[in-house]
Amino acid sequence: MSKGYHLLVLHAHLPYIKHIESMDVLEERWLYEAITETYIPLIRLLNKQVSDNIEGSITISISPTLISMLTDKLLQERYLFSIVNSQELAHKELKRNKDDPAYYNLAAFYLELLHHAEATFKQYDNNLITAFKYLADKGKIELITTCATHGFLPLYQEYPQSVKAQVQGALDLYQSQLGRLPRGMWLPECGYYPGLDAMLTECGLDYTFVESHGLLNATPQPKYASFAPVATSSGLCVFARDSQSSKQVWSAEEGYPGDPDYREFYRDIGYELPLKYLANCLPGGDVRTQTGFKYYRITGKTEAKKPYKPEWGKSKADMHAQHYMEQRVKQIEDLSRNMQLPPVILSPFDAELFGHWWFEGPVWLDYYMRKVASDQSSYELITPSNYLDKNLTLQQADPASSSWGANGYADVWLDDSNKWIYPLVHSAVQDMVELARYFQTPSPIETRALQQAAREVLLAQSSDWPFIIKTNTVTPYAEKRVKEHLEHFEALKKGLWEKSIDEDYLSRLEIMNSICPNINYTLFR
Structure with a gap:
């Protein structure tokens, strides 16, 4: 038996946005940005791991709203239009920066990424759900779902019909698109309330996730805190988020994404170059927004940003992946001394952190998964279903009301x-x-x-x-x-x-x- 397990969960979700009356709506671009910067890079790196026979699996939750958009013919056509538009901007940037090697090379770097994105999108007949299904079939990922429109369930608990519609509606869509039912569900915003487990098990689900204090405040108190899942009175398995391993990845202040050598997210030519030059790439021709062309690294707490160097960012991603693995080894070894079960470390993140917000995130993830696979003596990178299939005896406990976000309850919503x-x-x-x-x-x-x-x-x-x-x-x-x-x-x-x-x-x-x-x-x- 392994010394411990790491469950890495990426939650891919965007609100449902489709404006049939116009293809020039700012918010619809959120989907196109996520496809280019997050979903396609993840698909490419995971496919490469399959071809390289790299062991280890992660979990990806894809929301029904995102599935609906990714499979929509109109939005697929609009994405291809947007990618061609971005390629045209890249060619303009090559001309504009022809006398400045640092920026010229970055423009060429982005053009290559855009060509990869277009090729990958067309490889799957414009339907990325096909790509995720392939990765699930290969065992590289476990695909799960979330509620139909990502409704925050604790605020609708007095209407069980509505909660049932959110849960079952999601499962029906998942089955129609993927030909199977998921074993687990990501609760929107990790929003949990006592009794929800019965609804989830009634719908055929085996597990879900909660914020750490949802399990720490469970009844009775869990023997192993948040480092082992519990079985609720209705039989649902509940895993709890580990704050230590999560913060290292998502926090720009305390984690890896704030490193000076990583790409600066907020400096984009969409806010800096003349409107006339950018007109074809902006909503209405005059609404400044992200274009994806970012030429600076974080550098530090200064406005005098230095040019971004992709090779430096890649090198730091490698270093941080090594550090992250070493920290998990130490964490699991420390926990093992006082546990009769192998510790379980759950690290859930918004998928869009990887690539969109943290440009080097997919590279970091690839390095991390490969490093864990090559050092099998310490712990395993597995999915919740992998864990449940081990048939370990779980403590029975019922989690408390909780969510993630500020203050840990419903304050944000x-x-x-x-x-x-x-x-x-x-x-x-x-x-x-x-x-x-x-x-x-x-x-x-x-x-x-x-x-x-x-x-x-x-x-x-x-x-x-x-x-x-x-x-x-x-x-x-x-x-x-x-x-x-x-x-x-x-x-x-x-x-x-x-x-x-x-x-x-x-x-x-x-x-x-x-x-x-x-x-x-x-x-x-």
Whole structure:
């Protein structure tokens, strides 16, 4: 038996954003950036590990909203348009920097990355879910899911129908796209409340994750703190996040991403060069935003940034991967002295940290996985299902209410800035329950309207909207999205009750907000 286990979980999620009326919407670019900077680099490095027979597996949670966007034909076409647009900008940058070798070489470096991204995207017929499925079939990753629209479940616990719709809706989409059911689920924002485990096991799930204090405050108190999973009274296996191994990776202040040799995220030519020069790459031609062309390294706490050197960043990623592995060896050895079970270290991260926010993240991950594979005497890099299949005896305990984020409970998703959302959405949930119970044998068009009404309620529940409002980033957009989904629901509800469904309006909504195509509205009964 191994001395210990490291579970590395990447949570890939973006809010559902699809604007059929325009291809020039700023927020829709979040998807294209993540594809180029995170998802494709991860796919490429993991594919290379498969071909190199590198042992060790990680877990990737892909949200239903992200699956829906990655499999959407319109968004696939728009991504290819955006990548060609970026390549054109790269050629312009080569000309602009032809007399400055440092910046010219960086422009050439980005052009090569863009060509790799386009080639990889087309390799899978524009559908990256196919790539992730291949990696899962090869055992390199375990694919799991999260809730249908990433709703923060603790704030809807008084409406079990809504929680069931979030959970089961996600599982139905996952099965339709991947041909199987996941064993685990990432709880949006790690939001857990007592009793949720019963819902998850009822839906056929074997495990989930919580923030460390959710397990530390469990009843009874776990014998091994957060370093071994527990089995709840309903039989769900619950793993807890390890703060030490997590902070080293995600924290720009205390972790690796803040190293002076890594690429500076915030210095982008989209904010620095003349608008006329950038017009073809900016929303509306005049809204400054990220272009992906970043020429500086972090350097230090100074505005006088030095040119980025990819080889330096790669070298530091190698060094930090070695350090990270050595720290896990020490951590597991220290814990093993006082444990009868092999310690389990859970390190969950937003997938978009790797590549988008931390440019060298995928390189670091590749180095780390290869180093662990070559040093098999210390610990194993495995998935939760790998662990469960070992059939170890787990302590029974029931986790406490918890989430990740500031203060560790629901503070981020419920405060004075966003609290107005919940009475409105709760009212819509109640109305949806009433509709689902009343329409026992709906006509075909009534079934479509009920399904779309369910989608609109779920989309209004997305945890992304209150998060954006709380952090005051693109607040007007988030507020607009909540209100629009509720307006759509009200219009559909009115048409259902009055037997006057506007089919043209319904059809437009089905195209615009097409998540979970097989959504079962009766989950709200």
